[in-house]
Amino acid sequence: xxxxxxxxxxxxxxxxxxxxxxxxxxxxxxxxxxxxxxxxxxxxxxxxxxxxxxxxxxxxxxxxxxxxxxxxxxxxxxxxxxxxxxxxxxxxxxxxxxxxxxxxxxxxxxxxxxxxxxxxxxxxxxxxxxxxxxxxxxxxxxxxxxxxxxxxxxxxxxxxxxxxxxxxxxxxxxxxxxxxxxxxxxxxxxxxxx
Numbered sequence: 258x259x260x261x262x263x264x265x266x267x268x269x270x271x272x273x274x275x276x277x278x279x280x281x282x283x284x285x286x287x288x289x290x291x292x293x294x295x296x297x298x299x300x301x302x303x304x305x306x307x308x309x310x311x312x313x314x315x316x317x318x319x320x321x322x323x324x325x326x327x328x329x330x331x332x333x334x335x336x337x338x339x340x341x342x343x344x345x346x347x348x349x350x351x352x353x354x355x356x357x358x359x360x361x362x363x364x365x366x367x368x369x370x371x372x373x374x375x376x377x378x379x380x381x382x383x384x385x386x387x388x389x390x391x392x393x394x395x396x397x398x399x400x401x402x403x404x405x406x407x408x409x410x411x412x413x414x415x416x417x418x419x420x421x422x423x424x425x426x427x428x429x430x431x432x433x434x435x436x437x438x439x440x441x442x443x444x445x446x447x448x449x450x451x
Contacts, residue, residue: 298325
């Protein structure tokens with residue numbers, strides 16, 4: 258049996274930028290990207306503003322594993338880079354994600370740290386997605402497919418997915434994860450070795 262493959266990890270950081278420093282912040286982020294590019298395991302990064310007049314910026318960066326991310330996070334270069342923005346920004350939220358955990362986090366509480374958030378195992382995430390997706394997909398096929406019988410299969414499936422994706426993302430999955438919150442957020446039992 259081979260070694261288990263490391264999961265890529267994405268870091269999402271929300272920063273509030275002082276209004277007079279948006280141009281400097283933009284240059285600062287680009288400098289950080291250039292530094293990170295030199296690190297083993299760096300997969301990419303980017304940033305966006307919440308709105309044109311917003312002081313809130315979302316910065317994302319991705320590494321190939323927790324180990325390569327830790328090497329970057331603990332590096333002198335990153336420490337120097339972070340310190341250089343002390344007068345520009347304040348960190349308001351940091352999240353580490355390896356998959357679709359964002360759907361399963363406790364919303365509304367930005368004070369939670371990564372270690373305090375219980376991320377459900379992947380099989381629970383899969384069950385939580387399956388429960389609303391199966392009936393919604395079945396209903397969609399019953400209602401849409403007779404109307405799209407003459408369409409090419411690719412276009413019919415594309416329309417079906419284009420309708421289901423926002424319904425799942427904004428309505429059904431949030432409701433399901435809220436209803437299953439106790440089960441999803443239940444801490445995992447640690448297996449004891451005998």
